[in-house]
Amino acid sequence: AKDIQKFRGGDMHKTVYMLTSVLLITLILASISQCKELELIIVNEDIDVINEVYEGETFLVYVTDKDNPSQPLDNYTVMFNGETYYFDRSDPNYPFCYLTAPQVSSDRKMQIVVRKEGYEDAYVEIIVKNKAKLFIYPSTFSVKSGDEITVEVRDENGNTVKDVDVKLEIEGKEIFSKTNASGIAVLKAPDVDTKTVAYIEVSKEGYESAKIDGFISPSQGSLLDKLNSRNFFIAIGIALSIIFFFAGTIRYIQRKEEIQETCEENINEEKPVEFEGKLLRSIEDSKPVSKERIEIEEIIVGEPKKEGGKRIATAKPETSPISFRPSKPKAKPDTWVIGGDSIIEKIDKKLGKIEGKEKDLTRWLTGKEDIAAKVDEKLKEIEKKKKSNSP
8 A cells, every 4th residue: 555655646746747847838839939020121222122232331121020021110129230229110211220331351241130029030141242442543633624634443453444434523514434445534624714623533333432633724824814823913912012112102202392382382471381290491491490499688668757847768678588480581680570661760750750861770779879869859859840830
């Protein structure tokens, strides 16, 4: 009985173990059967299906459910070239995920991985091809309008490349050509008015484009081309400097003549003229007007005093410094007023008597005559006339 009991206990354990294993296997198979599959489609920008792409070019990834390929998916992750991209409907390129092929030194097979919840990971391979480089010879050019521009196109190994598209671009205009079997293309330089920058670009599928620049000049130097010359502007600058120099000289001479005329007009009025910040009497005298003080003795004739019923004229000498600016013409010592008037003559006229002989004006200024006695004598004569004429 004990043996039977042991057998039954061991058999029970085995049964439980087997049932558990079967259950786990069933669950695993069920989970696997519930995961859907993704389908990846690689296309170029023309929506053509591709499996290879040149380095630097852009390609597109289109992700769908394998059982429903007409319906694009979103909210998935793309891994390519060590980078991870999350794609959803907010992407402006939906339903396409844009990728760019990296630069490679030689053709290389690369893998694209797409992951989405509820789907198995999807894998697809694409070949990134190395793009050969094109080189243009010569590396620049400088020609005139109507001349031919000859270029040769080679690859990085120095081999000539035929059927390469060659484009000449200048001021928005484009001229096209193709290389022949020797890798040579010929272009004709268009007409231009001035020296103009031009570009030559070569391209071919499977090759990296190349571009050079150069100049195209007018066939004969035009006026505009001359105007753009550096030497022309230098010559214009020198000519203008000479013109301004002579104009300034002429203006200076004219101004000097105007000052001379002004001096001559105002010389009798004793008006100083200002020229270049200086006061001038005349154009010959370029020095400022002297400000020296000249002192003269002024003689003042006072009213006659009365003494013993007689009027006695007295001369009261008084000196006071009088400052004036010397002027032309200068007065002589015996001239009181510039002109022909005499102070003695004026006194005689005032007293009613004019003597015929010329007076010695110097004696009035030097004191050689007694002025007071002279005046008294004149007054006495007037009184006698009045008495003789009275009834």
